[in-house]
Amino acid sequence: MKRLGILGGGESGVGTAILGKQKGYDVFVSDKGKIKEKYIKVLEHFEIDWEEGQHTEANILNADVVMKSPGIPDKVSLVKKLVEAGIPVVSEIEFASKYTDAIIIGITGSNGKTTTTMLADHILRQGGYDVGMAGNIGDSYAKMVAENDFRYYVLEISSFQLDGIVDFRPHIAILTNITPDHLDRYEYKFENYIASKFRIAMNQNENDFFIYDADDKVITKWLKNNPIKSTLIPFSIEKELGTGAYLKNDKIQLTIQNNTITMQTDTLALEGKHNLKNTMAASAAAKLVGIRKETIRQCIENFQGAPHRLEKVLKIHHAQYINDSKATNVNATYYALDSMSTPTVWIVGGVDKGNDYKVLMPLVREKVKAIICLGEDNSKIKDAFGNVVDLLVETYAMTEAVKVAYKIAERGDTVLLSPACASFDLFENYEDRGNQFKEAIKNL
Template sequence: MKKKFIVVLGGGESGIGAALLAKKNGLKIFLSDSGIILNKYKKILVENQIPFEEKGHTENMILKAIKVIKSPGISRENILIKKINFLGIPIISELEFGKSYLNSSYIISITGSNGKTTTSSIVYQILKKDGFHVGIAGNIGNSFSKEVLKKKEFYVLEVSSFQLDDCFNFRSNIAVLLNITRDHLNIYKNFQGYISSKFRIVTNQNKEDIFIYNYDDPIIKKELKKYKILSHCIPFSIKEELKVGAYIKWNNIFFRKKKNKKEICLLNIEKISLKGDHNLYNILASVIISKILNVKKKSIIHSLLDFSPIEHRMEKVLNINGVQFINDSKATNVNAVFYALKSMNSPTIWIVGGKDKGNDYSELLPLVKKKVKFIIFLGKKNKKFINFFQDFIDIIIITECLKNAVRIAYILSMPGDNILLSPACSSLDIFKDYKERGHKFKQEVKKIFYEKNRYFF
């Protein structure tokens, strides 16, 4: 009798991690990708003797699997996925598959429309500094399944809505919901569908677990009333002093674990290198996690003081003749751009655009009127963007070339200006991902710097 096998759909980071974990645990595995698998991943598959295919799916084989592990990038509306569902073959997420091989590890999952990467990185750094045996994975770095092979005691997971869509039994000891703003509406049928995806992070928790949420977020506040949440809820706020949770008062971070308990003052926010309201929310969520896990106060403080902004998120690239270039390529939705523009203290030339995700740009209008001198639209289809802003900005440039966007921005700039790449859109119309877009932006900025200074080298 033939040994039953499992199929992994998708040969990216999550698919490769799932295939490795399955192979190491003696399962018969087959990986299939409709596109081209990167050479670095092919090498892993070959070295571990994992059979695979690319540039198409062999349906006759896939539909004989006993289980399918689906990469989050594959839509549930995909024809092959519908056929798998029709035949009753179980489809599970890579997160659930990874967790099935952990007996006692503590799971901290972090989601939200914005701030997931920063918050996950802060928490990881704090726990590591305090001596925790901790790994970081999910939508950041390695896939969860790959990290599971390392058998850490604690895992910090950055979790996207696409990953949560495929989670039915995945449970976190600590779940964090940072915010919910309009995003991915080119994928979800409506905003409520996206909201429901985000709330999956809490629905499988039990009364022993912790749910940390943004008290200031109106959508989270409203949606909380619809769910029967069993876990212990702890909020954070930068606007109000809370009876329980983390908050800002007198420019200091405070935490109160229980009602009527004495508040603990941790740190003055002026000392922290991460600036902006959006980062304060990330920091407060991180503080709550740290206090729940009894991290030493000095480890929290030192980590926050040492933490640097993550790459592609409000990253200061170079100042050339008084003009500051800022790489915010990770800002792929309106809310992220809102906080980027809000933090601008000088006249700004804004490089924006890409693949629209069903955005509503009206939230940005007051900030654009106040802070933006010129707009440079970068992308193939920016008609919606252009139509919205053309009556409010005198100079609008349209280009499909990042090199042109950067050079035009510099030509239009004056000393004291900011040139901000903060796209509000996905990069997929021109680039592989936001990282490639950010790296190429930085390369073009550096070329200008060396051209301007070549006689001094």
């Protein structure tokens, strides 16, 4: 019996354990931290061996293959020992894909991948397709493969998950954009991170498709120097294209295989330039799998966006509160500030992943009337913007931040939570941060 070792007892680890057990592996799940009660119940139900609070090396180094959760870096000593021993260390995406013949739409990028994934899934569903949405979002992909027989998968895939692929090959790959992010995991070399993102196309052939942002200089330069085999489908809001999606007279023109759809942009459910691009990418993927024009048009008009991503919460005394907790890097916050059309009280801060705030300077000068710092260490934010805004306040809890915002915000203002940082100093994750924001607003 083959042995499957799993590092990490979260959503992807437990999902992989279920699939591994179903496929006849002897499975062992090991988590250095605590495993949540709900996951322990699942492991017990499937009679899967597990441990928490430690990694017993002997029980892992005897595996035939190891699935590593995306949060565990390659440089931890146990992973290095596995590699030295010649034991394959793969991601959930790699492991699960071996057990499905479904058509896969794989979506990666520094920003916009969740929205693009949700929109692509929404269009396929409305088109009557049998589709599962997984990866970095929602349920475990491996668990879905174990329990369903979907014809299509729309997968949101992080660079960490791509680092653990060998044969994974999406029929349609989408790369939304590339900006410096997670550089602490890539030896602070941007090119390592770019190469990681492009792994999504490494096994594609000429029958597959690669949808990408043709306005993104990092992507276009990399493609020029590192050509890929799949058919290129670019999208742009800056230039006209023969194939792909572009803007013309404020309408989206989508041309694929000499077939053109024209879509109004003034009726789009999602606001902001970045969402025009997300819409183009998802629509192109939908067209490639044969969804009808009318369905695509309707779906991009009635789509409800991702929670914690520019989510309108409430208006209080004519000031709009917006939850953009999912903005965990500077680029995501750039998009958020760029789409603000009223004076903004900006709540920012958290665990800084080597952020360079300079790119935000013009937007802050133009749109931000006050900054509320929310984090254990706000020194970089204070250094960057202390002389730019009239008012900068430091806070250390969400309730406090929201109360301060409430005092500052006047009629017609926007209070924007867009942290540009990870959430782990004060919160469990960005969802917890966003939910606390919403809760605090309701309690005002």
